[in-house]
Structures are given as C-alpha cells and as structure tokens.
Amino acid sequence: xxxxxxxxxxxxxxxxxxxxxxxxxxxxxxxxxxxxxxxxxxxxxxxxxxxxxxxxxxxxxxxxxxxxxxxxxxxxxxxxxxxxxxxxxxxxxxxxxxxxxxxxxxxxxxxxxxxxxxxxxxxxxxxxxxxxxxxxxxxxxxxxxxxxxxxxxxxxxxxxxxxxxxxxxxxxxxxxxxxxxxxxxxxxxxxxxxxxxxxxxxxxxxxxxxxxxxxxxxxxxxxxxxxxxxxxxxxxxxxxxxxxxxxxxxxxxxxxxxxxxxxxxxxxxxxxxxxxxxxxxxxxxxxxxxxxxxxxxxxxx
Numbered sequence: 001x002x003x004x005x006x007x008x009x010x011x012x013x014x015x016x017x018x019x020x021x022x023x024x025x026x027x028x029x030x031x032x033x034x035x036x037x038x039x040x041x042x043x044x045x046x047x048x049x050x051x052x053x054x055x056x057x058x059x060x061x062x063x064x065x066x067x068x069x070x071x072x073x074x075x076x077x078x079x080x081x082x083x084x085x086x087x088x089x090x091x092x093x094x095x096x097x098x099x100x101x102x103x104x105x106x107x108x109x110x111x112x113x114x115x116x117x118x119x120x121x122x123x124x125x126x127x128x129x130x131x132x133x134x135x136x137x138x139x140x141x142x143x144x145x146x147x148x149x150x151x152x153x154x155x156x157x158x159x160x161x162x163x164x165x166x167x168x169x170x171x172x173x174x175x176x177x178x179x180x181x182x183x184x185x186x187x188x189x190x191x192x193x194x195x196x197x198x199x200x201x202x203x204x205x206x207x208x209x210x211x212x213x214x215x216x217x218x219x220x221x222x223x224x225x226x227x228x229x230x231x232x233x234x235x236x237x238x239x240x241x242x243x244x245x246x247x248x249x250x251x252x253x254x255x256x257x258x259x260x261x262x263x264x265x266x267x268x269x270x271x272x273x274x275x276x277x278x279x280x281x282x283x284x285x286x287x288x289x290x291x292x293x294x295x296x297x298x299x300x301x
Contacts, residue, residue, distance in 0.1 A: 009039050022059065052065055074280070077278065081282075097286050099142070100135050101130060102131070102147065106130050109161075117293050129142065134147060143281060146294075156279065159295060161294060162273040164270060167245065167247065168267055169263050170259040171262055172239040173260055174239040188263075193244070195224070208268045209268055229245055275295065
C-alpha cells in the first residue's frame with residue numbers, strides 16, 4: 001500500500017467505484033457526502049493523479065483509477081475478511097451471505113436444507129440468486145456459488161459437493177407407444193428431442209452418450225427448445241418428445257410410471273457439482289459455516 005494512502009481512503013475509493021457516484025458511496029458507507037468527497041480528494045492528492053472523471057450526476061474511473069481498483073481489490077478484501085475473522089472469534093456467525101445457484105440446485109439442494117440452516121444460524125441473512133448462467137462471483141460481489149465442474153477463476157476455491165451423476169434420457173409411455181422404444185443411439189434419428197438452450201452462451205446443449213467405451217455426440221430432430229429443466233420434464237410427460245435431465249432428479253417419475261428411462265446403458269456421466277468461494281472469504285465465519293453446512297448435507301439423491 002502506498003505510503004500515506006490509508007485503508008479507509010481506499011475503502012471509500014472502492015465504494016465510489018462500485019456505486020458509481022459519491023452520493024451512492026455515502027449512502028452505502030453511511031457517511032456524509034462531503035466527507036466521502038474530501039477523502040477522495042486527499043487520496044488523489046497523495047497519488048498525484050485523478051482517479052475519476054466527474055460529471056454532474058456520476059463519476060467514471062480514469063485509467064489510473066482502473067489500475068488502482070484492480071490492484072487493490074484483493075488486498076482490501078483480505079483485510080476486510082481478516083478483521084471480520086477477528087470479530088468472529090468471540091461472536092456467533094452473523095451478517096449477510098449471498099449465494100448463486102442454478103434453478104435445479106435450489107430445488108434439490110437448497111430448498112430441502114434452507115430451514116435447517118436458518119434455524120441453526122439465525123443471525124445470518126441469506127441472499128439467494130437463482131441463475132443458470134456461469135457467474136464470476138468475485139466480479140459480481142457474490143460470496144458463494146454452486147455449479148458443475150471444478151474449473152474456477154483466479155482467487156477462487158472449489159470444493160466437490162456431489163458425485164458425478166448420469167444424465168438420463170426418457171419419454172412418456174404414450175410417446176413410446178406411438179413412436180416406439182429406441183434400442184440403440186442410432187435409432188434416435190427417428191425421434192424428436194426436447195432440447196435445452198444455455199442462457200449465457202445461447203448454445204444448445206450437446207446430447208452425449210456412451211458407446212463402446214467412448215463418448216459420442218448425437219444429433220436428433222427437434223421437438224421443442226427450452227431453457228428450463230422443469231419445462232423439459234413437463235414436456236416429456238406430456239408426450240412431446242424425448243427429454244433429458246440428471247437421473248436422480250427424475251427417478252420419482254420413473255417410479256410413478258409418468259416417464260420411462262431410455263437407452264440406460266448408454267447414459268453418460270455429468271461432472272460433479274462444486275461449491276466455490278473467494279479464497280479470502282474462508283476467514284469469514286458467516287461464509288465458512290454455509291460452505292461446511294452444504295458440504296455436509298447436499299445430495300442429489
């Protein structure tokens with residue numbers, strides 16, 4: 001940290017950058033706007049460069065401001081978490097914790113465990129964001145995320161939450177009565193698939209199967225395209241086409257007879273779910289207890 005540039009000045013600078021205005025930063029920090037403005041002026045004076053370009057309504061970062069923001073973010077976060085960790089030594093976990101998850105993860109992992117977690121940690125305020133897009137939690141200022149795979153951004157820790165599970169193919173009895181039961185992947189070109197489109201990339205999900213010990217990609221005619229797994233299952237039950245989803249999450253429909261599994265020997269495994277969080281945030285008890293709770297209780301079964 002540059003000599004003369006105080007921690008408080010950098011915290012205020014970061015708040016102005018994040019909020020986009022001095023007044024916004026003042027509200028966030030619960031300070032008077034003139035005090036925030038004065039702190040920024042002192043910091044700019046010490047550094048000898050302007051950090052923001054100012055207009056009547058908002059401020060925007062200069063190149064120097066962008067450099068300072070990017071190169072002090074980790075240090076500020078580390079100090080914040082360290083101070084919080086000291087406070088946590090003699091206090092119960094408390095404060096706000098934000099988590100982002102795909103919709104099906106909320107349904108099968110968070111929803112069954114939400115009440116138990118909140119009862120165990122009544123002073124923690126959860127903020128749950130449901131999104132099927134891959135989110136950079138550090139850039140978005142989110143504490144915890146859950147997603148497939150262990151590939152992560154710099155400064156992020158990932159821990160395996162579930163085992164890999166097979167992706168099932170299925171259809172309704174009425175559909176199979178009308179179009180027949182496929183006996184090999186090659187038979188699928190005579191059927192229609194309920195396809196899934198990813199929200200972030202706008203790509204259609206590739207249908208993968210296992211055959212002769214190798215992974216193959218299968219092209220099928222389209223029944224309809226959805227971006228929600230519930231719609232995929234509902235459409236399959238309605239007999240509109242062949243659906244696909246994680247096998248444990250449609251097992252109840254197999255048991256009830258609403259859906260029939262198709263080509264089970266050819267199903268491929270989807271990567272495990274991982275819970276991920278900032279490397280620095282492990283020092284904060286409010287985040288650590290949520291991660292530990294989900295590692296202990298999460299299951300796709």
